[in-house]
Amino acid sequence: MKNLKVVLGIGVIAIAGFFIIAADHIDAPAVQGGNSDITDFYAFQGENTDNLVFVANLQGLLSPAMTDTAMFDENVLVEFNIDTNNDFVEDLVIQAIPKDGKMWFFGPVAPSQTGLKSTIQTNAITGGVVDISAYGSSPKITSNAGMSFFAGPRDDPFFMDFAQYSEIIAGNASSFNTPGADTFAGTNVMSIVVEVPKAMIGNSGSINTWVESKRK
DSSP states (O other): OEEEEEEESSSOOOEETHHHHSBOSOOOTTTTTSTTOEEEEEEEEOSSTTEEEEEEEEEEEEOHHHHTTOOOOTTEEEEEEEESSSSSSOSEEEEEEEETTEEEEEEEEOOSSOSSOOOOOTTOSSEEEEEOOOTTSOOOOEEETTEEEEEEEEEOOOOOOHHHHHHHHTTSOSSOOSSOOOTTTTOEEEEEEEEEEGGGTOSSEEEEEEEEEEEO
């Protein structure tokens, strides 16, 4: 599970603790290296400043050869959770689950239950469906009710120089190099992206947001 705090507004979005929790690429043993392993979670203001974008990346460190055959697991639900009143309980969810080469999205909608268990909100008025993009193909994006959706392989966007980081931890260096070496260069992830009008969530104030992968 990854979490962020986002401040909504017309201007710049502030994301607290971004560099602390944005990526680990090595998750708990139960999901490590599997197709439910979340490598990164990003939440940011869209190019259209009336929108927010939520991104969940899974299955990190995919080589190009592995990416060609990588698939989303039809038994894994990815759930974006949104807390609008700062009680750290989800008030809205956006759910994504693959089926027959498509990614189905439900929400944002109030969940029928909160916490570690979820029910897919198939009765949600909003949501949409998009064909899962194939590796090396043009991205397939669909829109519905002011929302936009994408699912498929992408280049891993997270930059980290682990070799220099190890030197700093060992006391052999005091800072990162400029430029550094991208440890994740040449590796890919499976991405789920949804862009949502702020009006569907709340036009001002702040939200807490986190993402979870849940298996049947």
